[in-house]
Every structure is written in structure tokens, then in C-alpha cells.
Amino acid sequence: MNSKVAIAASELTLPRGGVTEYFELTKARVVLMVLVTTLAGFYLGGRSGFDPMLALNLMLGTALCAGGTLALNQFVERDTDALMERTRHRPLPEGRMRPAEALAFGSIATAAGFIYLLLTTNLLCALVTAAITVVYLGAYTPLKRFTWMCNVVGAIPGALPPVAGWAAARGNVAAEPLVLFGIMFLWQLPHTFAVARMYRADYARAGIHLLPRDSAHGGNPSNAVVIGASLALIAVGMMPTLLGFAGLPYLVIGTALSVGMLVFGYMMVAHPDRPQAARRLLLASLIYLPVVLLVLVLDRV
Incomplete structure (x- = not known):
């Protein structure tokens, strides 16, 4: 049956x-x-x-x-x-x-x-x-x-x-929640593509297109999204301090975690044949969000 x-x-x-x-x-x-x-x-x-x-x-x-x-x-x-x-x-x-x-x-x-x-x-x-x-x-x-x-569309409701x-x-809506939206939107892209790589065969079997096919010249089109989103996350992650609603401790910790996301994202796209690379990026993303939110709340100016 x-x-x-x-x-x-x-x-x-x-x-x-x-x-x-x-x-x-x-x-x-x-x-x-x-x-x-x-x-x-x-x-x-x-x-x-x-x-x-x-x-x-x-x-x-x-x-x-x-x-x-x-x-x-x-x-x-x-x-x-x-x-x-x-x-x-x-x-x-x-x-x-x-x-x-x-x-x-x-x-x-x-x-x-x-x-x-x-x-x-x-x-x-x-x-x-x-x-x-x-x-x-x-x-x-x-x-x-x-x-x-x-994945890009899905990051919208996930960031709201x-x-x-x-x-x-x-x-009302002001600059602060829009910055939070940006942080969560960008964070989700490396996170979701790490999940997509870990369960690539499973998704393909069900006809779910969470990961594009590898290009004829090597690499995967999602690689640019992972790296681009990770770089943007470093910049947007600084905005709470630059806009004055978080202090220096948040800036230091948030930037360090964002750089960590970039490093693990690069490792994943550079070594697509290593399943542990995707798992490490996923773990880094799971650490990033709760820590960043906690520090942001505690360091609110």
C-alpha cells in the first residue's frame, strides 16, 4: 500500500x-x-x-x-x-x-x-x-x-x-524591530541551507526543492547566498549598537558570533562532500540566535 x-x-x-x-x-x-x-x-x-x-x-x-x-x-x-x-x-x-x-x-x-x-x-x-x-x-x-x-521567501515569516x-x-514599527527582522532574516539563510544539505537525499526523494542542483561548472548556486547572507549578517548585526539601543558587549559578542557563522558557512561551501561541515554550520546557527537575543536583551541601552 x-x-x-x-x-x-x-x-x-x-x-x-x-x-x-x-x-x-x-x-x-x-x-x-x-x-x-x-x-x-x-x-x-x-x-x-x-x-x-x-x-x-x-x-x-x-x-x-x-x-x-x-x-x-x-x-x-x-x-x-x-x-x-x-x-x-x-x-x-x-x-x-x-x-x-x-x-x-x-x-x-x-x-x-x-x-x-x-x-x-x-x-x-x-x-x-x-x-x-x-x-x-x-x-x-x-x-x-x-x-x-x-528559502528566501520562508525567511520572511521566520523573521517577523x-x-x-x-x-x-x-x-507601531520603528527602526529597532526592522533591524531585528534583518538579523533573523539573514541568520535563517545559512541555517536553512545547512539543513537542506544534511537532508538532501530525503528532500529530493519527496520532490522538495530546498537545495538547487550543482552547476555544470562545479559548486552550488546556494553557496553565494550562504556567504552573502553571512557577510551581511556581520554588518546588520552591528546595527543595534550603531543605532544606540545596545552597548559594546553586544557589539563584541554579536560580531564574534557572526564571524563564526561566516567561517562555518565558508567551510560548508568549500567542502560540500563533508557532511560534518553542514552539521557544524547548523550547530553554529543554533548557538548564534539565542545567544545574540539574550545579550541584546541584557545589554539594552
Whole structure:
């Protein structure tokens, strides 16, 4: 029985998913990253101290929207997920949940999150969060089947959470959240291409185009994106200090980590036949973001 037949049969015969299956749909680790980056933007946007109730409302609404959006993503990609080793054990490919359940859960959670943010924060925060869902599901997700440039499009919703957090705190958008957007946008490109190289065969088997084909003259077109984004990250990463909303400790630590990303990015593109090079870049990227955000928050001027 192929994956499509199995999924179709599950719609009619399998029992409803349990709490564990619904939790898996939300991709909790991704939601946690969204919450952390949203909270960083909120904290930096606070003019008169930290408002714990507003922060709690922001976190609840954001968690609902993010979890719902990721559940809808799993609903849309259930066929390709069944073809990849890294995703075939998710609730829908394994038949532990019916597609209709995932669709209903994702739709309700996303709508509830948007309404909650609209009622408890402000219109701008709700609209930015809604834009994340629209671009992620309406542009990035379908483009994955056609072009590796989906990574650039996907970096947009991935970089918007701190903007939503700032909007919740201030009710506007200023230079500071745009700098945070730039840092997160540029950070994602080396990160995602490292993942694409690590799971290249898996993605190819499912027809997911996260990595372009190697050129006839050698090398890969994504190499220029990795190096260019890493160089730009060094420059944009300095902006919080240059604009006066972070101090010298952030500048030193942030620049050092950005240079580290560049070094590991170069090693990956220079040695495409070494899987450990992509893993090292991925590890460097996973260290970069939480440390940079933490130092930025602690070193806020």
C-alpha cells in the first residue's frame, strides 16, 4: 500500500488522534523559538518597564497562531512527509490522526490566536502575526515543491515574530524591530541551507526543492547566498549598537558570533562532500540566535 492509499484509508477507519498527536502537530520546538523571538521584540519595545499581563496575552495568542499554522502545514504536506525518513513518523503519515482532524485543529487554533491577539494586544500585532501565517502557508509551503528560492521567501515569516512583539509593546514599527527582522532574516539563510544539505537525499526523494542542483561548472548556486547572507549578517548585526539601543558587549559578542557563522558557512561551501561541515554550520546557527537575543536583551541601552 503506497502512502496516498494509506492516508486515504486512514480518513475512514482510524480512531481520533489523542493529546500526543495534537501536540506533535504544533512542532513545540519551533513554537518555542517563535515565542522567544517574539518576547525579545516585546521586551525591547517596552518603554515603561515590562508589562507581564500584556506579555502573557501576547505569548498565548502567538502560541495558538504558531501551533495552528504549523499544524496546517503538516496537513498540507502530509503526502511528502510520508516519503521522507525525517518526517514519516509524524501523526498524519503514520495514520495516527485523520487529515480532517489536523485541518480542523489547525484552522481553529490559528483563528483563535488571531482573535485573541486582536482583543488583548492591538491590531498591528495581530496583523503582523496573520501575515506570518499567510506567507508561510500561502507562499513558502507551496514554493518548496518548485524552487529553492522558497528559502528566501520562508525567511520572511521566520523573521517577523520580533516585529509582532515590538508592535504589541508599542503599537507601531520603528527602526529597532526592522533591524531585528534583518538579523533573523539573514541568520535563517545559512541555517536553512545547512539543513537542506544534511537532508538532501530525503528532500529530493519527496520532490522538495530546498537545495538547487550543482552547476555544470562545479559548486552550488546556494553557496553565494550562504556567504552573502553571512557577510551581511556581520554588518546588520552591528546595527543595534550603531543605532544606540545596545552597548559594546553586544557589539563584541554579536560580531564574534557572526564571524563564526561566516567561517562555518565558508567551510560548508568549500567542502560540500563533508557532511560534518553542514552539521557544524547548523550547530553554529543554533548557538548564534539565542545567544545574540539574550545579550541584546541584557545589554539594552
